[in-house]
Amino acid sequence: MKMVKYLIGALIGVTALAVFGCAKGSTKGSTKEEFKYKAQDEADGITVTKTVYEDDKLVIYSNFNEKSKQTKVNVICEDKDYKEIGEIKDCLVAGATITVNISSPKDVHGVKIMGNHGDAYYIRKLQSENYVEIYRILILDLGYEFFGDTENYYTDEEKADMKDKEEEEKKSFNEGYEKFKGLWVSKNGNSTMEIVKDDKDNVKLILRTLDSDTNEWVENTEYVKQFDNFGDENEYDINCSEGDYYYSVSVKFENENEFSVGDILYTRN
Numbered sequence: 001m002k003m004v005k006y007l008i009g010a011l012i013g014v015t016a017l018a019v020f021g022c023a024k025g026s027t028k029g030s031t032k033e034e035f036k037y038k039a040q041d042e043a044d045g046i047t048v049t050k051t052v053y054e055d056d057k058l059v060i061y062s063n064f065n066e067k068s069k070q071t072k073v074n075v076i077c078e079d080k081d082y083k084e085i086g087e088i089k090d091c092l093v094a095g096a097t098i099t100v101n102i103s104s105p106k107d108v109h110g111v112k113i114m115g116n117h118g119d120a121y122y123i124r125k126l127q128s129e130n131y132v133e134i135y136r137i138l139i140l141d142l143g144y145e146f147f148g149d150t151e152n153y154y155t156d157e158e159k160a161d162m163k164d165k166e167e168e169e170k171k172s173f174n175e176g177y178e179k180f181k182g183l184w185v186s187k188n189g190n191s192t193m194e195i196v197k198d199d200k201d202n203v204k205l206i207l208r209t210l211d212s213d214t215n216e217w218v219e220n221t222e223y224v225k226q227f228d229n230f231g232d233e234n235e236y237d238i239n240c241s242e243g244d245y246y247y248s249v250s251v252k253f254e255n256e257n258e259f260s261v262g263d264i265l266y267t268r269n
Contacts (some may be wrong), residue, residue: 045135176227241262
């Protein structure tokens, strides 16, 4: 009868582990806790199959190595509130595993796995059966772009902060537009700069230069991404992009009706 009770108890224990998706065990005084994840659409991110928590490290099983071909990687750890605990440098990448040596691995609920080529993989909810991921890609001349499940990745607080930042950037952009809008003519008469809005409310920078060989005007149009003044109301970078092409024009205001680009002075027309 005791044997029957023992077998029933063991069966219940195994069933509980299967239901909750994590397993605990001990080896020579050490403890392990394992979280397995449901299959997800990785797109251009990485697929994480499980995370194993041990006394002094956590081991992440993923296809990161297939994508990166790195033997070591820096990992930024986050706590349960997704505040950064710290960066663990040179974590070993071997086969399907990334080993993160940290004194309190159970405190880690999120990681940022930093690739060597501007790519990075941000993963949260590690201690659950459904992790959530966004990933960063460096696009030449455009900077970093983020993709993935942004709706579920960010906290409500982070979303509110992002909304505030977006509103501040929009305000800054509109202020910059009001300062620059219109036609500006160089003092030597060989070039003009014009800031205008098109029918879709996009702000354009139209550059016209007089070709000294043909004596004809050459026109180039760029879309303005941002007016950056870095806290100085007299100095701006007009950041422009079109498709995957990006560049900026550095401007210094002499007064509200004059600015210089390098040694060329422009006057409001």
